[in-house]
Amino acid sequence: MFTDEALRALSMSPRGRLLRRLEGSDVDGLREELALLEREHHGQRERYLDWVTSILDAAVQRHGRDGLRLLVNRTLAFFAAYPGVDPVRDEAPASMVDEVTEAADDGDADGALAIFDHREAEWRSAIDVLRDWLSALLSQVYTSYGPDELEAFHRHRGEDALRGLMNDIDRPPGERLVNLVRLLQGHFTDLVVSEDDEKFTIVQDPCGTCSRQVIDGRFAAGLGLAVVDDEHRVTWGGRPTTIYRTHVPIWHVEMARERLGVPWPVNLCPAGLDGGACTILLYKDPRDPSSAARVPLATGESA
Numbered sequence: 001m002f003t004d005e006a007l008r009a010l011s012m013s014p015r016g017r018l019l020r021r022l023e024g025s026d027v028d029g030l031r032e033e034l035a036l037l038e039r040e041h042h043g044q045r046e047r048y049l050d051w052v053t054s055i056l057d058a059a060v061q062r063h064g065r066d067g068l069r070l071l072v073n074r075t076l077a078f079f080a081a082y083p084g085v086d087p088v089r090d091e092a093p094a095s096m097v098d099e100v101t102e103a104a105d106d107g108d109a110d111g112a113l114a115i116f117d118h119r120e121a122e123w124r125s126a127i128d129v130l131r132d133w134l135s136a137l138l139s140q141v142y143t144s145y146g147p148d149e150l151e152a153f154h155r156h157r158g159e160d161a162l163r164g165l166m167n168d169i170d171r172p173p174g175e176r177l178v179n180l181v182r183l184l185q186g187h188f189t190d191l192v193v194s195e196d197d198e199k200f201t202i203v204q205d206p207c208g209t210c211s212r213q214v215i216d217g218r219f220a221a222g223l224g225l226a227v228v229d230d231e232h233r234v235t236w237g238g239r240p241t242t243i244y245r246t247h248v249p250i251w252h253v254e255m256a257r258e259r260l261g262v263p264w265p266v267n268l269c270p271a272g273l274d275g276g277a278c279t280i281l282l283y284k285d286p287r288d289p290s291s292a293a294r295v296p297l298a299t300g301e302s303a
Contacts, residue, residue, distance in 0.1 A: 011192045022109045034097045040186025048130035054157035055137045078136040081222040093122040135244045139226035147232040154250040173284040200282040207278035214275035240272035266294045
C-alpha cells in the first residue's frame with residue numbers, strides 16, 4: 001500500500017519533518033505540520049486527564065470515601081517526590097505554531113528550531129507528569145487491592161478508551177496507520193514503519209510512554225511505581241510488567257477480544273524494566289485471526 005519512500009516519510013520524527021520544511025522554505029507546510037503535532041499533544045494531555053479522573057471515579061464507586069482518600073494521599077506523596085522537571089501545569093503549554101512559522105518566514109531557521117525544541121520540552125514535561133501521576137495512582141490500587149482490582153480499574157477507563165479506538169476500525173488501513181503514527185509521535189515516540197501483505201509493523205525505539213518512563217528513571221525516583229508479576233491477565237499471564245503497561249493486555253487483548261474476537265492492535269511490549277524497543281502490529285484486517293498468535297506470553301514469546 002505504501003512505497004518505501006512513503007514509509008520513510010511517515011516514520012520521520014516531527015523535528016525531522018520540521019527540518020525538511022525549513023530546508024524547502026515551505027512555511028505553509030511547516031504551519032500544517034506544527035498544528036497537527038500540537039493537536040496530538042493536546043489529545044494525549046486530555047486522554048491522561050480523563051484517565052486520572054477515571055481512576056478517582058472508580059475509587060469512589062468501588063471503595064467509597066476511603067478509596068478516594070487513599071488515592072488523594074498517594075497524590076500528595078507523588079508530587080512531593082516528583083523529580084524537578086517543571087511538572088505542575090494547570091494549562092497546556094502555549095502554542096508554538098505562530099512563533100515557529102514567523103521565525104521561519106523571516107529566514108531564521110535556527111531560531112525556529114530553538115523555539116520548537118523549547119516548546120516540545122514543555123509539552124514533554126506536561127504530558128509525562130500526567131503519565132507518571134496515573135501510574136502512581138494505579139500502583140496504589142495494585143498495592144492495596146491486588147491484580148483483580150487493578151484490572152477492574154483498567155476496564156473502567158477502557159470502556160471509553162476502546163470506544164475511541166473502535167471508531168478507527170472501519171477506516172481504510174492506510175488511514176488507520178497514519179492516525180496511529182501521529183498519535184504515537186504526539187507522546188514522543190521514535191519509530192520506524194514497515195509493511196507486509198497482512199500488516200504494518202511499527203517499531204518504537206523508544207516507546208514514548210512505557211519505555212521512556214523507565215529510561216527517564218521514574219522507577220528510581222522515589223515515586224514507588226509498581227512492577228507487577230502476578231500470574232494474571234494484567235501481566236499477560238505472569239510476565240513482569242510495569243504498572244503503566246498493565247493496561248495493554250486488558251484494553252488491547254482482553255477487551256479487544258470481547259469486541260472483535262481478536263487482539264487489536266498487537267503490542268509486543270518489553271518485559272519488566274526493559275526500556276528497549278516496543279513493536280506494534282497493526283493488521284490491515286482488524287479481525288485477522290492470525291493476530292491472536294502474536295500476543296506475548298509470560299515467557300516473553302508469542303502465543
